[in-house]
Amino acid sequence: MAIRHLAAAAVSLALAGAACAAESRGPVTNLPLPRYVSMKAAKGNVRRGPSLTHKIDWVFKRRGMPLEITAEYGHWRRVQDRDGAGGWVHYALLSGVRTVLVEEDMLTVHSRPDTRAPVTAAFELGVVARLGECEPAWCEISAGGYSGWAPKKKLWGVAPDELRE
Template identity: 65%
Template sequence: MVITTGIVALPALAGQIGAAPQDGPTAMQDVSPYQAQLQLRSRSPNARVIRVQSQAEPGMRGPVTNLPLPRYVSLKGNEGNARRGPSLSHRIDWVFRHAGMPLRVVAEFGHWRRVEDKDGAGGWVHYALLSGVRTALVTQDMVQLRNRPDPDADVVAKAETGAIVRLGECNPGWCRISGGGQRGWVPKQAIWGVDPQEIRD
């Protein structure tokens, strides 16, 4: 029997992440994920210049953790502030509001990680707000979960767009996901939170 209820069904992405635009100068310019920038922390004669690495490319390692960049993590709690720069003095640009939301780490600085969501939105988040538990976001509506990584395998459940699920093992074309008491295999292109070439045991 096909179970059509969404697994860990959540509202659509619209409205999950709220922008918090603010006017006025900041102590540190936004750090582009695509280009390394030299950052002036203040306007005083003793201002320090800090280099923040550019957009991560496959094979890179984080200067703080020595973990791969980019890499995927998840939001630990129900809310996480994404700031314009890597300190509490920088303004909040985005607020992530769902525990378990998958995020992509693209840069590191001290206790801070620059993260982005599926749409590339985000900012600098304190590492204590992040978890190494791997999750994924369902991007294909009513995607079918199958009992084997095979398009002809039996369908055991369906997941709605926006569902946040636990990520299990992955082969070149399929990943095993779980949530809401259900578990099954879905095509990689139906979820966000795993690289196309990533293999997980």
């Protein structure tokens, strides 16, 4: 039992050290931390630590849900959702396909990144939309066969300063 506690402490120290030494780069992938991804699977166990021996705290059950990766350890990624809930998920359950969560009910999207442009659709609160191009204040999103430009500040899953072509 003491060996198990020592191993857990060693993992914690390694993760803390990796986070400091990485300077916003993942020690496994060398990709930026934090960064956004989405759920590839329709169901994914969220664990207390980065291994199958750690307890499952809950299960993500929404394919495409945007998540933020905050740490890496081997094949495991520490993620959190829009509400800050999270834990460790196996990397095979995640996708690099970018999605966002609509944070305003009946969010109108426009044909161009301009409030005066024609409205192309309105998305309900909580809709998961595919993320396209992003400018400083606007992002192009699509869901359910509809697409348009929405103010970035009304979406979760994209950094405020993020630009995408």
